[in-house]
Every structure is written in C-alpha cells, then in structure tokens.
Amino acid sequence: MSEANQSKPVVFVVDDDQAMRNSLKWLIESVGVHVESFSSADDFLAQYQPGRAGCLVLDVRMPGMSGLDLQEHLANRNIHIPVVIITGHGDVPMAVRAMKSGAIDFIEKPFNDEVLLDAIRRAIAHGEQQRSHHSEHLQIQQRLQNLTPREYEVMEMVTEGKSNKEIANALGVSAKTIEAHRARVMEKMQAGSLAELVRMVLAVNGAD
Amino acid sequence: MLRGIPLPALALAFGVLTGLALWLVVDRLQTRALSHIFDQALESQLDQQARESLIRFDEYRRSFAHLARLVATHRRMADYLDPIIWGRRSSDTLQYDRDHTPPWLPDDLTWQGGISPAYFSLVDPAGQIRELYSSRGAALPVGLIGEVNGQLVAANRRSFVTLFNDRPWLIVTEPTEDNARTPMGSIVILSPIDDAFLSASQQFVKSSNNVVAILDPDAQRILASSSPVSVVAGSRLAALRRDYMVTAQSFFDYDGSDMNLLFATLLPRASFERTGQQVLDLERRQRLIGAAVIVSAFVLLFVFMSSRISRLLRRVSQLSRRALDVPNSGPLQHGNQLLILEEWIRDFVQLVMRAREEMRRQHETELLETEKLRVAIMDASLDAIVTVDERGGILDFNPTAQETFDYRHEEAIGRSFSELVVAPKSRDAFERLLYLSLAGADQGGALQRAELQAVARDGRVFPVELSIKPVFLEEQLVFTLYLRDIAERKVREAEIRSLAAFPSESPIPVLRINGRGVITYANQPSAALLKHWGCRPLQTLPVNWRNRVEAVLQTGSTKEFEVQTDDGIYSLLLAPVAELGYVNVYARDITSERLAEEEAKRRQNELVHVTRVSNMGEMATGIAHELNQPLSAIVNYANGCARRLRLDIGGKDELLEALGQISDQAGRAGEIIKRLRGMVSRRQPVRELVDLNVLARETCSMISHELKRHELAIERRLSEDELWVRVDSVQIEQVLINLLRNALDAMIEVPAAERRLVIESGVQPDGMVYVCVQDNGSGISSRNMEHLFDAFFSTKESGMGMGLAISQTIINNHHGKIRADSWPGKGSVFTIELPPNIDSAVSAAS
Known part of the structure; x- marks a missing residue:
C-alpha cells in the first residue's frame, strides 16, 4: 500500500x-x-x-x-x-x-x-x-532501549525526584559520575529539561 | 424232477441202487467175517504145528545125546581108552576123517534116523581135545573147540546149543571111562544146526509147506531154516511176515544155556488166502442171483401199480374238467403218477376251497353293500326317515329323525309313530295318508305327500312335509316315511318376503342398477337423486355414472362417490353384486356433515391465522429491523445523492445508479410489507405451484433479524433441483418459521459460536418432497416427544403451545407429514414431507 x-x-x-x-x-x-x-x-x-x-x-x-x-x-x-x-x-x-x-x-x-x-x-x-500519541510512545520507548542498565537506573531515580547526591549514595558512586550519567540520559532521551523527561516516562508508563 | 419219470422206471432204478448198496455192504461184512474165521483156524493150526515141530526137533536133538551115550559106553571106547596108552599120548590132536574112522567108534554105528553128527571129539579130563573125527570131511572151525571147552568148564551141561560165528551149533557131551571105570575125559559131539539138521529133524512130517527155523530174537533174523530156498538164512523176520505166519517158541529143556534163541515155525499165507477167496466168490455169485430176482419182482409190482394209478388219474381229470370246469391236467399221462396224483389232489382241493371262498365273499359283499348303502342313505339323509310296520310301530328311526323329534333311536323303536310324533290334530290325516299310500301302491301310483303338524319331545309343534312309501316284504308290510321339517323354510319364506320390503322402508335412497346402467329399482327417498340425474326407474343413468357402475362391476369392490344435488350432498356407496351383474347403490345425505367439516376447516383456518398473527407479533421487532434495512439504505443513498448534487460532484451515471438502488430498496421494503400483509391478512387458503426451495429461502430471510440476534447463520443445504409442490405458500412459510424459531429457542443455552442451524430439502426415496430443520440445541425429552404436536403443549414460558399443533394441521391439510426426531442434549430434526406435484414439475421443467 x-x-x-x-x-x-x-x-x-x-x-x-x-x-x-x-x-x-x-x-x-x-x-x-x-x-x-x-x-x-x-x-x-x-x-x-x-x-x-x-x-x-x-x-x-x-x-x-x-x-x-x-x-x-x-x-x-x-x-x-x-x-x-x-x-x-x-x-x-x-x-x-x-x-x-x-x-x-x-x-x-x-x-x-x-x-x-x-x-x-x-x-x-x-x-x-x-x-500521533502512539508514534511518540514508540520513539520514547526506542530511546529508553538505548540506555544502559546503569543509565536506566539513574533515569528512574531522577524521574522519581531524587537528587544527584541521593542517587550517588544509593548506588555507591560519586555524585560526579551520576552527573555524567544524567547528562547522557538527557542526551539519549532527547529531553530538553527534567520536566520533559518526566513527561516522557509518565506517558510511556501510563500507556503501559 | 421225479415227476417226469414213470413209476416202473423209478422202481427199477430204486431197486438196482438199493440192491447194489445192500450187496456192497453185505460183501464187505462177509469178507471180514470169513477172513476172521480163517485167521482163527490158521492160528490154531499154526500153534499146533509149531508145537509139533518143536517136539520133533527136540526129539531129534535128544537122539544126539543118545548117540553120544552109546559111543561113550561102548566097549570099544573103554578098550581104546587104556590109561597107559591113551593117557600118555602126546597132546597133538589125532585127526580122523571119512576114510579113517576112529577105533573108538563102533563099526556098525547106524546112522539111521538121519543122525549124522558132523564132529566127534575125544576130550581128556584136562579138557584137551585129543582126537577129532569129522564125518563130513570138513575141518572144525577154528576157535570152536576153545569155545566148547569154555562152555564145558563153565557149566557141567551135557547138551546145549551155542552160537558161533552167527551159526547155531549143537554140542553134546558124555563122560567116558576105561575098562576100570576110571573117568577118561569125555566124548563131545558137535553138529551145526543148519538146513540139513532142521529138515532132518522134521523128516517125518508130510506137510511140506511148513518151514522151521532158528530165530535170533535180538536181531529178529533167521539163523537157519529147514527150507533154505524159500526162507534164506539171514533174512529178517519183518520181511518174512508178509508171506508167512510165524510162531516163535523158546526151546525147552535147555536150561542153563545162555543162548537166547527161538524156534520159529513158519506157515506160508498163500495157501490159506486162496481158500478164503474161493469161498467168497461162491458166496457172491449166489447173492447176485438172489438180488436180481428180488429187483425184478419189485419192478413188476410197480408196473402193475402205476398202470392202475394212471387209469385212476384219467378218470379224476375227467371229473375235474366236468365238475369244476378246470381246463388243466393236460400232461397227466406222463411222468410219476403218484406225484401227479398228489399234485392234482392238492390243486383240486385248493380250487374247491377257492371257489367256495369266492362264492361266500361275493355273497357277503353284496349283503354288506346293500346294508351300507341303506345305512348311508338313512344316516346322510337331510330328511327324517322312519320305517313303521303295518300297525304304525316304529322299526327304524334315522339320525335326522332323532334330531328333528329329539328322541333317541332306542326310545323311538317300537313306539307308535302316530302317537309319538304326529300332533293330535293331524293324526287322522296321517292315518288317511297311510291308507291312501296302500291304495296308491296297489295301482302302482305315486308317493303320497302331505303337510302335517308334528310334535317334538319338548312339545313344540311344527309343520312337516311327509311322504309315504309302502314296502311289501316277503313276510310283512312296512311303510317308509320321509319327513322334512319345514318350519325353517316357512320362516325363511316369510323373511324373504319381509326382506323384499326392506329397501322400500329405508329412509335413505337405495337403488339397484344393472350392468348396462339401467335403474332396476329405486326406493322413495331416491327421488332427489333421480331428479338430479334426470331419469326415472328403468331408465339409463347419465354416461359418467354408467361408467362408474361398469368400473365397480369390473373391479368387484365397493366404491364411494359424492354427488351434490339441489337438495344436498349425498355420498353414494356402489356395492357390486358381480354374480348377478348389478350394483346396489346406497346413498347417504352428508350435507350436514360437509357443512360441519367446512365449518371446522374455517375455524381451523382462523386458528392458523390467529397463530400466524400472534407469531407476527412476536416477530414484530424482527420485521421492523428488516424494514429498517432497505429504509436506511434508501436514506443513505438519498443523502449521498443530495450531498453530491449540492457540492456538484459525482457523475450523472453514478447518481442514476444510486437512484436505481433507492428504487430497488423501496421495492424490497414493499415486498416485506406485502408479505407482512399476507401473513396478517385473513383469507381463504389457496393452492399455488411453488418451489419448496424458494419458500425455504424466503422464510430464512424473514427471520434473518432473529438469526442475527442469535448471532448465527442458517446453513442451507437446499436441493439443486426445483421441488415443485402445490401448497399455500403463506401457511408453509408459517410452519417453517415456526420450526426455525423453535430451533433458535432450543439453542439459547448453546454458546453462540457452537450454534448450528441447518435447513435441508430434497426428495425422499418414496418420492415425497421434504424440507427439514436441524439444530444442535437442547433436544426434546422422550416424555415431551409424545405430546409434541398436542395443542397447548409448550415447554416455553411464553409459548402458547399452538405452534406445532397448528403446523401439523397445516401439513396434514396438505396431505403431508411432519415428524420430529430428537437426541436430548444433542439436537432435533423436524421434517416436513409433502406430496410432489409431478405434472407441474414436468410442465415447469419444459
């Protein structure tokens, strides 16, 4: 067709x-x-x-x-x-x-x-x-799949509203490392801001 | 076999044979007796002779002893035996011979009496033979002397016989003395017992036939015989016994001898047997003559007897020919007259017996048949037959009479007929009849007949027809009375008369029509029918009815027709009476029945209609939906068109097609409405030619809405051929709708995906057209099956229970059948069978 x-x-x-x-x-x-x-x-x-x-x-x-x-x-x-x-x-x-x-x-x-x-x-x-909703979802999901397990972990915690420090403590790494993970997550998810990232994750999870 | 031989010849043969047999037997017996006598005589003679022979032999032997003594005691011997001279002599044996006789032997020794010993020897006391004289010049066998010496020493015997070299020797010894009486040895005489010796011993016997011999019993051999020619020394005794009678005796006076020798006397057999034979021959000749004489006399006697018997036979055969007319006895003259006579007598007796038996049987059969015939006639007669004597006493009373008057045979016999069975008022008439019969019989006239009143045992009086026949027997006069109970006949006559009036009294039309269609009888009520046919009695029926009458006569079975006259509807039953060639017609006014039927039909139709309408009510939503379909389609098309026009889009063809669709759908809606009206409208049932498949399809579409509601499609297995039936389409559709809706209801419990509804049509093997509706619903319990088609029977809460009852009514009205098969839990099949319209099928096909 x-x-x-x-x-x-x-x-x-x-x-x-x-x-x-x-x-x-x-x-x-x-x-x-x-x-x-x-x-x-x-x-x-x-x-x-x-x-x-x-x-x-x-x-x-x-x-x-x-x-x-x-x-x-x-x-x-x-x-x-x-x-x-x-x-x-x-x-x-x-x-x-x-x-x-x-x-x-x-x-x-x-x-x-x-x-x-x-x-x-x-x-x-x-x-x-x-x-259109559906295609956006697909895109987000694709991006999520590009994340490494560690990045995914960091992303989840970020969207839950935890601070870098908290995350670093929880994962037992330095805050700097978290900082770097976070930057990569934002980049991979093509999220301009934290709010956008949260919206994306919610949209995907809500749809599931 | 014997029959062919004349008596004298038989006698001759018999005589000869008997004589021969007798002669042979006597001969045998006599021969034996004679030989026995001869044997006895012979034996005694032999004994005698043997004894004599032995005595002679013995005497002869003794004479040797005497000779020895004589020589020994002679003076010469004593002189010679001088002890000095003789005693000193050398031991050599002095030999003497014929020419030199010894000095001790007397000169004049006479040898008379044949005594001539072969050897004389002088033996000294030491047993030595000193001198030997051989009278015959032969030397003494070597060894004999030794033997003799042994014997002499062993036993002091004077005389004995000894065996030397298989030859018997006689040894005689006598002691010798000298003059001084001194024993000087002995003298020994030795002589061989040979043929000469033996014949010498028997020299004084005249009969020369006898032979004496010395026998060695151990070897059974002859050692020496008096006749060496006929009895050779050494021959065996067994061989001799053939020719000789032998008697053996032991020697007497030889005690001390160890020689086992026998003295045998032999008599030749030949002489005796010859004598016996001569006697026998003589005897036989005499017997032969005697037998011949007896046989001749015997035969002569028989010749005489047979001639007498022959003469007797001839006479007897003549007698039998004349007396019994028997043509036999042809070959009587030849053969054994006695046997022939015996045979003839036997035959004759048989013939006589047979003739007698024949006559007796004939007589008996005649008697028996006459009696049987009479009894049969009497027993089988349908009439009562009574025999009475001249005074009217009953002699015989047959079974019919017993039955008619109810008297047993033995009760009736001897009673007066008149008093027993004739009613008092008819008795005079009966007496008169008797008299008349006698008078009539004198003139050779006919039987006298009359009707009288008879009375039975129970007093019932009834009419009888009576005829009388007088019978003149040799000794008495009897009457035979024939009576017939005519009571029944009278009743029947009356019945027939009343029966004839039967149809005329009938309130319904009764007619009789003959084979040509002519009305031969018609009762009063038939007027309406006659008017309808436009004919009167003795006129011919209209042609179509004439044909029917003919057809009924031909088939021989009754048939019913209906005819509508101005006065009403009649059902005519045409009953053929084939043997008489007419048809009885019984008409029945069925106007009211028909009216009632029509009323019932109308009511039924009404019921059908009501049910249908009520069905329609139930189907209302479905129908509404069905109407909705074309209506919605129309609205859609119309709106579509309007929009296109407004926007000025769409081609003209397109719009025209849509308009065409609108028209089609409107038509479809119209159809639905028309059918709805058909279902609802009250109208007379019609019959129209339709294809059952078309009806099935239409029905399916009618309930398509309900099908949708149940979410299933009907599986159509309709036959490819058209199934033409002549039916009321609306009613058949009504039935089908009913069945389909029942099926849907039955499947409520089944999950939608599993529901299955099949409608099938076709032709059964018996030619009936069928359509069936099959579901896989709950099925029908066997208990409910019984009431399935009953009115007001329903398993549904809302059902009226009229559906199947009405369906059955409808199908029955179409001469079809409706039936149900069900498997509880598995489903049901309802089948409608309808008669096919064959003519229309053909015409439709063409």
Whole structure:
C-alpha cells in the first residue's frame, strides 16, 4: 500500500447487508472519504493491516462474529482503531457495552446523515491523535532501549525526584559520575529539561 | 424232477441202487467175517504145528545125546581108552576123517534116523581135545573147540546149543571111562544146526509147506531154516511176515544155556488166502442171483401199480374238467403218477376251497353293500326317515329323525309313530295318508305327500312335509316315511318376503342398477337423486355414472362417490353384486356433515391465522429491523445523492445508479410489507405451484433479524433441483418459521459460536418432497416427544403451545407429514414431507 494511502484515512464499513453496505459507502464517499467495505468481521480481519489511518463503521448484529465481538477482538489484539457502531434498534445494554469497549459513537438506524458523518469525522480525528500519541510512545520507548542498565537506573531515580547526591549514595558512586550519567540520559532521551523527561516516562508508563 | 419219470422206471432204478448198496455192504461184512474165521483156524493150526515141530526137533536133538551115550559106553571106547596108552599120548590132536574112522567108534554105528553128527571129539579130563573125527570131511572151525571147552568148564551141561560165528551149533557131551571105570575125559559131539539138521529133524512130517527155523530174537533174523530156498538164512523176520505166519517158541529143556534163541515155525499165507477167496466168490455169485430176482419182482409190482394209478388219474381229470370246469391236467399221462396224483389232489382241493371262498365273499359283499348303502342313505339323509310296520310301530328311526323329534333311536323303536310324533290334530290325516299310500301302491301310483303338524319331545309343534312309501316284504308290510321339517323354510319364506320390503322402508335412497346402467329399482327417498340425474326407474343413468357402475362391476369392490344435488350432498356407496351383474347403490345425505367439516376447516383456518398473527407479533421487532434495512439504505443513498448534487460532484451515471438502488430498496421494503400483509391478512387458503426451495429461502430471510440476534447463520443445504409442490405458500412459510424459531429457542443455552442451524430439502426415496430443520440445541425429552404436536403443549414460558399443533394441521391439510426426531442434549430434526406435484414439475421443467 502506498504511503499516500497510508496517511489518508479510510472508513472501513462492515455490514452483512449488501444494500446497507453499498448505501453507506455511497453516503460516506460523498464527503470525499475513502471507503472499504466488508460483508463480515472475518473478512475485515483478513484484510485489515493494523496502523492504517481511519475508522471502523460496524453493524452490531451480524451472523458469525458480531460487531461487538469484533470490537473486543481488536482491543485484545491491541489494535486501536476508532469504532462507530450502527444498530437497527438500540438497546441500552448493548450501547453501554459498545461505549465501554471504546466506541466513538452508537448510532441507530435509520439515521441522519450528518450524525453519521460527524461521528466518522470525530472518529478519524481521534484516530489521528491516537496515532500521533502512539508514534511518540514508540520513539520514547526506542530511546529508553538505548540506555544502559546503569543509565536506566539513574533515569528512574531522577524521574522519581531524587537528587544527584541521593542517587550517588544509593548506588555507591560519586555524585560526579551520576552527573555524567544524567547528562547522557538527557542526551539519549532527547529531553530538553527534567520536566520533559518526566513527561516522557509518565506517558510511556501510563500507556503501559 | 421225479415227476417226469414213470413209476416202473423209478422202481427199477430204486431197486438196482438199493440192491447194489445192500450187496456192497453185505460183501464187505462177509469178507471180514470169513477172513476172521480163517485167521482163527490158521492160528490154531499154526500153534499146533509149531508145537509139533518143536517136539520133533527136540526129539531129534535128544537122539544126539543118545548117540553120544552109546559111543561113550561102548566097549570099544573103554578098550581104546587104556590109561597107559591113551593117557600118555602126546597132546597133538589125532585127526580122523571119512576114510579113517576112529577105533573108538563102533563099526556098525547106524546112522539111521538121519543122525549124522558132523564132529566127534575125544576130550581128556584136562579138557584137551585129543582126537577129532569129522564125518563130513570138513575141518572144525577154528576157535570152536576153545569155545566148547569154555562152555564145558563153565557149566557141567551135557547138551546145549551155542552160537558161533552167527551159526547155531549143537554140542553134546558124555563122560567116558576105561575098562576100570576110571573117568577118561569125555566124548563131545558137535553138529551145526543148519538146513540139513532142521529138515532132518522134521523128516517125518508130510506137510511140506511148513518151514522151521532158528530165530535170533535180538536181531529178529533167521539163523537157519529147514527150507533154505524159500526162507534164506539171514533174512529178517519183518520181511518174512508178509508171506508167512510165524510162531516163535523158546526151546525147552535147555536150561542153563545162555543162548537166547527161538524156534520159529513158519506157515506160508498163500495157501490159506486162496481158500478164503474161493469161498467168497461162491458166496457172491449166489447173492447176485438172489438180488436180481428180488429187483425184478419189485419192478413188476410197480408196473402193475402205476398202470392202475394212471387209469385212476384219467378218470379224476375227467371229473375235474366236468365238475369244476378246470381246463388243466393236460400232461397227466406222463411222468410219476403218484406225484401227479398228489399234485392234482392238492390243486383240486385248493380250487374247491377257492371257489367256495369266492362264492361266500361275493355273497357277503353284496349283503354288506346293500346294508351300507341303506345305512348311508338313512344316516346322510337331510330328511327324517322312519320305517313303521303295518300297525304304525316304529322299526327304524334315522339320525335326522332323532334330531328333528329329539328322541333317541332306542326310545323311538317300537313306539307308535302316530302317537309319538304326529300332533293330535293331524293324526287322522296321517292315518288317511297311510291308507291312501296302500291304495296308491296297489295301482302302482305315486308317493303320497302331505303337510302335517308334528310334535317334538319338548312339545313344540311344527309343520312337516311327509311322504309315504309302502314296502311289501316277503313276510310283512312296512311303510317308509320321509319327513322334512319345514318350519325353517316357512320362516325363511316369510323373511324373504319381509326382506323384499326392506329397501322400500329405508329412509335413505337405495337403488339397484344393472350392468348396462339401467335403474332396476329405486326406493322413495331416491327421488332427489333421480331428479338430479334426470331419469326415472328403468331408465339409463347419465354416461359418467354408467361408467362408474361398469368400473365397480369390473373391479368387484365397493366404491364411494359424492354427488351434490339441489337438495344436498349425498355420498353414494356402489356395492357390486358381480354374480348377478348389478350394483346396489346406497346413498347417504352428508350435507350436514360437509357443512360441519367446512365449518371446522374455517375455524381451523382462523386458528392458523390467529397463530400466524400472534407469531407476527412476536416477530414484530424482527420485521421492523428488516424494514429498517432497505429504509436506511434508501436514506443513505438519498443523502449521498443530495450531498453530491449540492457540492456538484459525482457523475450523472453514478447518481442514476444510486437512484436505481433507492428504487430497488423501496421495492424490497414493499415486498416485506406485502408479505407482512399476507401473513396478517385473513383469507381463504389457496393452492399455488411453488418451489419448496424458494419458500425455504424466503422464510430464512424473514427471520434473518432473529438469526442475527442469535448471532448465527442458517446453513442451507437446499436441493439443486426445483421441488415443485402445490401448497399455500403463506401457511408453509408459517410452519417453517415456526420450526426455525423453535430451533433458535432450543439453542439459547448453546454458546453462540457452537450454534448450528441447518435447513435441508430434497426428495425422499418414496418420492415425497421434504424440507427439514436441524439444530444442535437442547433436544426434546422422550416424555415431551409424545405430546409434541398436542395443542397447548409448550415447554416455553411464553409459548402458547399452538405452534406445532397448528403446523401439523397445516401439513396434514396438505396431505403431508411432519415428524420430529430428537437426541436430548444433542439436537432435533423436524421434517416436513409433502406430496410432489409431478405434472407441474414436468410442465415447469419444459
């Protein structure tokens, strides 16, 4: 898949009803968003590559794997794609379950086109944000991996708010040595300030 | 075999054979007896002769002793033996011979009596032989003297026989004296006992046949014999016994001799046997003559007898020919007359016996058959047969009579017929009938018949038909009465009469139609049918009914038809009476039944409808969802179009296609609504030609929403061929929906991923078209299986219990079947079978 496609968001429509599928595609494409449609969850899973930008529009009730099942399945596989759920008739427990699993919206058929398109837009935006977060995380993690065990130790203590002296005492080395480790950590982590380093570590640990 | 030989010849043969046998036996016996007699005579003669021979021999021997004494005591001897002269003589033996006789021997020694000793010797007292005289000139065998001396010294014997060189010698010795009586030795005479000696000893016997011999018993050999020609010395005794009778005797008066010698007398056998043979020959000749005479007399006697028997036979055969008409006895003249006679007598007796037996059997069979016939007729007769004598007393009472009147045979015999069984009021008539029968019989007239009242044992009076036949036996007159109980017949006649009135009294139409379709009978209630057919009795039925009547007659089995007249609906039962060639028609007014049925059907339809509608209620959300689909699609398309138009994007073709989609979806929504209306609307059941697969597919889509709710898809295994059936589609769909929903309910407990629902269709081996719904749900317990199709039976909390009952009603109305198979815990299969519409299948295919 080309880099252009990779960056351009796609709406994945999964619905077992062909008419519904085609009409959704027709409607969503009217706002210039690319649509790929699938007749079942399995179909989708077979073709979807994680990390692609866009969102998922799911019919709740489908033979085989239902919409909610698919949602859970993706979450379990750590695939974070925003989901918009469409249902024939909303029932509250199902909506709650969908939202808890991280659905962006829960729309009842027949729906106002604005409502759907709006939800899709939000979903795509959410996805973008998530994706950027995700790439930052990756970078931080990569940097963390470049640290030596000693540097990692020092970094942990630094982020815990310990002074150089304290750290030197704890590790049984001179404060000067700690000073040098710290400078290397800052450099490796590309952190401009201590606050930035702390934010990075928190972001990574919080995400984990 | 003997039969072919004439009697005289037989007698001759018999006589000759018997004579021969007798002759042989007598001959043998006589020969033996004769030889025995001869032997005895011979033996005694032999003994006698032997004794005599021995005596003679002995005397001869003694004469030697006498001679010795004579010589010894002679004066010459005494003179010669002068002791001075003789005593001094040298020891050489003086030899004398024939020419030189010794001086001591008397000159005139007579040799009369044949006594001529071979040697004389003088022996001195020392035992030395001084002088020897050999009368025959032969030298004394060497050694003999020594032997003799030994003997003489050993025993003082005067005379003895000794054996020297296998030859017997007689030695005689006598002492000698001189004149002074002084013993001067002795004189010894030695003589060989040879043939000459022996013959000399027997010289006075005339019979020359006898031979005497000296026998050595140890060697069983002859040492010397009187006849050396016939009995050679040295020959063995066993060889001699063939030709001679031998008697051996020991010598007497030889005591002291150690010589074991016997004196044998031999008599030649030949002479005796010749004599015996001569006697026997004579005897035989005489016997032969006697036998011939007896046999001849015997044969003559038989010739005479056989001629007499032959004559007798001829007469007897003539008799048998005439008396018994037996053509045998052809070869009577030849052969053994006695045997033939015996045979003939045997045959004759048999013939007579057989003839007698035959006659007796014939007679008996005739009697028996007549009796059997009579008894059979009497026993088997359906009529009561009674024989009475001229006074009316019962003689015989057959089983039917016993049964009819309930009297046993022995009870009836001897009673008066009239009093026993004729009702009092009919007795006169009976007497008259008897009389009339007699009169009629005189004229050779017919049987007299009449109807009378009879009375049984229990007093029941009933009509009988009676006919009388008088029978004139040799000694008496009897009547045979034939009676028939006609009570039943009368009842039957009455019954038939009343039966004939039966159909006419029937309130339902009854008709009879013959093979050509002509109405031969129709009762009053048939009017409506006749009016419908437009015909009257004795007219022909309309053509379609005529055909039906014909068909029923041909098949021979009853058939039912329905006919709707202005007055109502009738069911006509056509019952063929094949042997008479007509059909009885029994009609039944079934108007009210039909009305009731229709009412029931209408109610059922209503029920079906109500159930359906209630189902619809349950399905409402599903239906709503289904409607939602096309509606949502329409909205999406429409909005999509509007946006494109607003933004002026999208090509015209694109928009047109979207509009087309809108139209399609609207159509789809319309379809759903139409079907919904079909399900809900109350209407008459119809029959239309549909493909069962299409129905199955439509049904699946109808409940697709519910399927989604249960998160499963139906596995469709529908047949590739079209399954044409003539059904009410809505009702069949109703059944299928019901089955599918039941299946879904049954699978609630099963995890969604494992749920499996299959709908299958096809053709069964028996030709029925089927569709079945299979689930892997909880299944049905065998207890519930029994009530599965009962109304108001439900295992669900919300169920009305009408689903399967209604389904069964619907399928039954379609002449199909619905059945359930279930494996508790594993699932169930519900199968609907429907009759295929073959014609339409063909037409649809073409």
